[in-house]
Amino acid sequence: MTTIGAVSDSLLYLNGVSVSFDGFRAINDLSLVLAPGEMRAVIGPNGAGKTTMMDIITGKTRPDTGEVIFRADTDLTKLDEPAIAALGIGRKFQKPTVFEVHNVWDNLLLALAGDRRPRFTMWARETGEERDRIDEILATIRLSDLRHTRSGDLSHGQKQWLEIGMLLAQEPQLLLVDEPVAGMTDSETAQTAELLVEINKTRSVVVVEHDMDFVRALGVRVTVLHEGSVLSEGSIDHVSEDPRVVEVYLGR
Amino acid sequence: MSRLSTSICIGLVLVGVGLMAILNLSTAAGAPLHVPTYAISLVGKYLSYAILALAVDLVWGYGGILSLGHAAFFALGGYAMGMYLLREIGPRGVYGNALLPDFMVFLNYKALPWYWNGFNHPAFAMAMAVIVPALVALIFGYFAFRSRVSGVYLSIITQALTYALLLAFFRNDMGFGGNNGMTDFKDIFGLPLQADSTRVGLLVATAIALCLCLLVARYVVTSRFGQVLIAVRDSESRTRFLGYRPESYKLFVFVLSAIMAGIGGALYVPQVGIINPGEFSPANSIEAVIWVAVGGRGTLVGAVLGAVLVNAGKTFFTGAFPEFWLFALGFLFILVTLLLPKGVLGLLQKKTGGRV
Numbered sequence: 222m223t224t225i226g227a228v229s230d231s232l233l234y235l236n237g238v239s240v241s242f243d244g245f246r247a248i249n250d251l252s253l254v255l256a257p258g259e260m261r262a263v264i265g266p267n268g269a270g271k272t273t274m275m276d277i278i279t280g281k282t283r284p285d286t287g288e289v290i291f292r293a294d295t296d297l298t299k300l301d302e303p304a305i306a307a308l309g310i311g312r313k314f315q316k317p318t319v320f321e322v323h324n325v326w327d328n329l330l331l332a333l334a335g336d337r338r339p340r341f342t343m344w345a346r347e348t349g350e351e352r353d354r355i356d357e358i359l360a361t362i363r364l365s366d367l368r369h370t371r372s373g374d375l376s377h378g379q380k381q382w383l384e385i386g387m388l389l390a391q392e393p394q395l396l397l398v399d400e401p402v403a404g405m406t407d408s409e410t411a412q413t414a415e416l417l418v419e420i421n422k423t424r425s426v427v428v429v430e431h432d433m434d435f436v437r438a439l440g441v442r443v444t445v446l447h448e449g450s451v452l453s454e455g456s457i458d459h460v461s462e463d464p465r466v467v468e469v470y471l472g473r
Numbered sequence: 474m475s476r477l478s479t480s481i482c483i484g485l486v487l488v489g490v491g492l493m494a495i496l497n498l499s500t501a502a503g504a505p506l507h508v509p510t511y512a513i514s515l516v517g518k519y520l521s522y523a524i525l526a527l528a529v530d531l532v533w534g535y536g537g538i539l540s541l542g543h544a545a546f547f548a549l550g551g552y553a554m555g556m557y558l559l560r561e562i563g564p565r566g567v568y569g570n571a572l573l574p575d576f577m578v579f580l581n582y583k584a585l586p587w588y589w590n591g592f593n594h595p596a597f598a599m600a601m602a603v604i605v606p607a608l609v610a611l612i613f614g615y616f617a618f619r620s621r622v623s624g625v626y627l628s629i630i631t632q633a634l635t636y637a638l639l640l641a642f643f644r645n646d647m648g649f650g651g652n653n654g655m656t657d658f659k660d661i662f663g664l665p666l667q668a669d670s671t672r673v674g675l676l677v678a679t680a681i682a683l684c685l686c687l688l689v690a691r692y693v694v695t696s697r698f699g700q701v702l703i704a705v706r707d708s709e710s711r712t713r714f715l716g717y718r719p720e721s722y723k724l725f726v727f728v729l730s731a732i733m734a735g736i737g738g739a740l741y742v743p744q745v746g747i748i749n750p751g752e753f754s755p756a757n758s759i760e761a762v763i764w765v766a767v768g769g770r771g772t773l774v775g776a777v778l779g780a781v782l783v784n785a786g787k788t789f790f791t792g793a794f795p796e797f798w799l800f801a802l803g804f805l806f807i808l809v810t811l812l813l814p815k816g817v818l819g820l821l822q823k824k825t826g827g828r829v
Binding site: 279281301303306307311312314320321331338339342343344345387 | 693697710715717718721725
């Protein structure tokens with residue numbers, strides 16, 4: 222593996238990544254470097270390759286070419302989803318996917334970092350340590366009062382938070398969050414921004430989002446994707462004044 | 474609430490079977506409360522089917538694996554038992570050959586095929602009744618789940634599995650008795666199979682095996698393993714991104730379920746007195762799925778209830794209106810799917826306000 226300058230002190234390093242589906246180039250020579258502790262917002266029109274980028278990082282899709290390196294030494298293209306999750310990369314999907322028949326508490330319990338093998342879970346008993354950790358997460362995601370609620374009965378916004386809580390329970394170093402505020406009310410959106418900023422104090426975060434006000438509220442570096450590659454990168458003010466971004470977003 | 478229904482189910486099975494045993498053995502034929510021996514074996518058959526239903530519910534109700542080939546594991550367990558029972562006959566067969574079962578003499582076998590060795594020992598045969606289904610499930614499941622075959626595709630290949638075994642066991646040169654299968658058993662563990670006490674003993678053994686399987690299944694589905702399994706059923710890819718390997722969860726539960734089905738089959742054969750390739754027929758596996766749907770998928774107790782109810786119905790129908798049974802079964806399945814999505818147990822739970 223080559224170690225170019227940027228790799229050595231990066232948390233996540235994508236270099237020249239391309240992937241095609243039936244001839245359609247979903248990702249085209251994409252390069253992106255995320256520093257440890259950084260929060261990055263990724264924006265772009267539909268079909269820009271945002272979700273495919275997440276799929277590549279989490280092992281769901283293998284790139285045709287390019288490097289995907291985590292913590293400067295781990296090649297993610299060689300690993301599958303559970304192995305990448307175990308390394309410390311957590312993912313929140315666009316559509317909230319919690320385990321609907323389980324209650325809030327059990328969803329968090331299943332997500333807690335720990336042994337994932339059947340021979341362990343078959344005999345596992347809930348420990349005091351696990352209970353404390355779940356209580357802590359419940360407080361962070363503001364669902365303490367709903368711990369015994371079947372998660373399928375939660376509101377849309379509460380499901381999104383539960384899913385963020387499940388991500389936290391995994392104790393990942395890097396969180397990939399796909400459109401966390403889609404379908405949320407304004408006050409829920411504001412609370413979610415606060416929550417992500419809070420989370421970013423201890424972990425790195427990549428947020429894919431359409432909602433510009435939300436991205437502005439995060440106040441972080443923004444990467445604009447277009448047709449599978451990076452169109453522009455910088456502060457929200459910088460990218461929103463970039464004429465290429467304006468052209469893509471507003472049409473020519 | 475499911476703990477209560479499990480306790481009730483175990484209580485009913487054990488008390489019911491206990492009463493039947495006492496009323497069969499301690500009353501004379503013709504006495505007012507006498508339970509005839511054919512009823513003993515009939516209920517024994519239902520309870521063996523209930524073990525199969527439990528096995529199907531474990532993989533389908535909790536793992537989301539709709540196996541349409543589970544009767545294959547049941548039949549494999551049954552064949553292991555059948556092989557033991559044939560060898561137990563010894564020189565008392567029609568041809569009086571001490572080593573070769575009758576069908577082998579008839580088919581001009583000169584020596585016992587190697588895979589028949591050991592089946593004269595009951596303990597070996599009983600072990601094979603679970604090991605063979607477990608191995609078949611392990612190999613099949615390993616490849617199927619590793620390749621992420623799921624949903625309707627998995628159902629289709631489980632049908633193919635049982636159909637392939639059906640064709641194989643029909644062949645005389647497989648050495649399992651061809652289309653006649655195995656029958657005319659005489660003794661089990663040295664006890665005459667026709668004796669009332671042996672029949673009662675088999676029923677009691679089946680009842681105990683059923684209760685143990687129910688307890689094991691209940692432990693599994695209520696453990697953290699079971700919670701992961703349910704999560705896999707509802708959202709497999711999500712569990713993967715949480716770091717779980719759904720294939721190992723599915724494989725484990727599939728093998729456990731095959732073991733249970735094998736136990737059911739081994740208990741079934743001495744009570745019905747025959748095992749033939751018809752047990753591998755794809756329709757049998759589908760029928761087992763219907764029992765579970767009727768009783769209530771994903772409840773365990775419902776599977777037991779469904780197996781007993783549908784088979785009691787089958788006994789009644791095939792006696793009273795033999796030509797209508799398949800229509801009745803099909804109608805029942807449609808009715809349950811449309812009106813009772815949670816099966817008979819779901820209906821009972823609703824009527825009792827969710828207490829059982």
